[in-house]
Every structure is written in structure tokens, then in C-alpha cells.
Amino acid sequence: xxxxxxxxxxxxxxxxxxxxxxxxxxxxxxxxxxWYRWETAKSPEALFVMTLNGDEKKKGRxxxxxxxxxxxxxxYIKGSQPEDSxxxxxxxxDNFNKFxxxxxxxxxxxx
Amino acid sequence: xxxxxxxxxxxxxxTGQSMTLQCAQDMNHNSMYWYRQxxxxxxxxxxxxxxxxTTDKGEVPNGxxxxxxxxxxxxxxxxxxxxxxxxxxxxxxxxxGVGSTxxxxxxxxxxxxxx
Numbered sequence: 001x002x003x004x005x006x007x008x009x010x011x012x013x014x015x016x017x018x019x020x021x022x023x024x025x026x027x028x029x030x031x032x033x034x035w036y037r038w039e040t041a042k043s044p045e046a047l048f049v050m051t052l053n054g055d056e057k058k059k060g061r062x063x064x065x066x067x068x069x070x071x072x073x074x075x076y077i078k079g080s081q082p083e084d085s086x087x088x089x090x091x092x093x094d095n096f097n098k099f100x101x102x103x104x105x106x107x108x109x110x111x
Numbered sequence: 112x113x114x115x116x117x118x119x120x121x122x123x124x125x126t127g128q129s130m131t132l133q134c135a136q137d138m139n140h141n142s143m144y145w146y147r148q149x150x151x152x153x154x155x156x157x158x159x160x161x162x163x164x165t166t167d168k169g170e171v172p173n174g175x176x177x178x179x180x181x182x183x184x185x186x187x188x189x190x191x192x193x194x195x196x197x198x199x200x201x202x203x204x205x206x207x208g209v210g211s212t213x214x215x216x217x218x219x220x221x222x223x224x225x226x
Contacts, residue, residue: 096161097207098156099156103153
């Protein structure tokens with residue numbers, strides 16, 4: 001079992017603020033790290049897949065970094081908007097594509 | 112292209128009743144998964160099927176059985192429902208191959224209440 005910790009559990013920011021949250025893992029014994037965005041009453045949707053190379057990923061105002069040596073990944077949102085409000089999930093996948101999810105960071109962006 | 116579909120969307124059962132949750136994907140994916148989502152606990156893997164003809168237990172398999180009927184369909188069965196199985200159930204699929212980094216695609220979820 002791969003342990004995945006996410007922090008903080010929840011986050012409240014004002015529109016326009018930039019924010020970031022963390023996914024921590026105790027070892028690099030995984031194949032890829034995944035970030036998902038999960039809106040209330042919907043299904044999780046993939047944001048990024050990151051391999052152990054650790055290259056930064058970017059999609060619009062959202063970016064993610066991976067530091068396998070120190071055991072964490074950061075997800076950054078620049079200039080948060082109310083539509084960014086969602087739970088952000090981190091998951092590790094192993095060589096057999098079995099996924100291990102963290103419990104998520106719930107982001108609320110106030111207009 | 113419907114992606115991953117799940118039926119039913121909602122279900123209420125009495126303790127001891129049985130039911131089967133259905134999942135199908137039309138993306139020609141090899142791997143399929145069943146998760147449950149409980150407040151504060153994220154997604155927990157119940158069973159998964161890495162490829163057609165194989166199934167493996169996940170983190171919380173007790174009280175469930177699965178069938179990978181063919182490449183498209185993966186069903187989850189509750190033989191004797193208990194209140195502790197009240198949850199939202201998500202099915203997911205991914206393309207997968209050895210060395211793949213494919214992500215998972217999720218169905219819309221089934222909200223199950225066991226009284």
C-alpha cells in the first residue's frame with residue numbers, strides 16, 4: 001500500500017488569491033503521480049499525470065511540481081476564481097496501474 | 112462516446128438485501144476499478160481488474176464481489192448489504208499497459224443507502 005497524505009484538508013481563499021497545496025508520500029516506489037479535480041456532485045477529472053522525471057506540468061492558471069527526492073508534489077493555482085472551487089485529489093499509481101488516493105484538499109474560492 | 116457509465120444512480124436497500132452495481136466503458140480500456148467514497152476518507156479501492164479475465168482485491172474488499180464480464184463491463188455485487196456499506200460508489204477505467212502512465216476516467220457514481 002502506498003500512503004498518500006494531502007494538506008491542508010480544506011482551504012478558503014478570496015477571488016484573485018494564488019494558492020497551493022501539498023501531496024506527500026513516504027517513498028518513491030510508484031510509477032506516476034496524478035492530480036484530479038473533483039467538483040461537488042460530479043466525478044473526478046484528471047488534471048495532470050507526472051512521472052518520476054519530475055517535470056513541471058501546467059494547464060492555464062494551474063501548475064504542478066513533483067519532488068521525488070523529498071517526497072512531495074505541489075499544486076498551484078494562480079489568481080483563484082470561484083469556478084476553481086472543488087476538491088483536489090492526489091493519487092499514486094504503481095506498475096500495475098493500481099491507484100492510491102489521498103483524502104483531498106477542498107478549496108473554496110469566495111467571490 | 113459515453114465514457115464510463117454506471118447504473119443505477121441511486122439505490123436504497125434494506126439490511127440483508129443483495130444488489131449488483133453495473134459499470135460499462137466504451138473507450139476500449141483494459142483496466143477497470145471500483146471505489147467507494149466516504150466523507151473525510153477520499154476514494155478507497157474495493158476491487159480492480161487490470162485486464163479482462165483478472166480481478167484483484169483492493170483496500171476494502173470485504174462484503175463485495177466483482178465480475179469482469181467482458182472488456183467493457185465490470186460489476187460489483189453486494190451479497191448481503193449492511194449499513195456500513197452506505198456510500199457513493201465510483202467505477203473507473205484506464206487504458207493501461209505495462210509501463211503506462213494512463214490516468215483513470217470515472218463514472219458518475221452510484222449513491223447507495225442501506226437502512
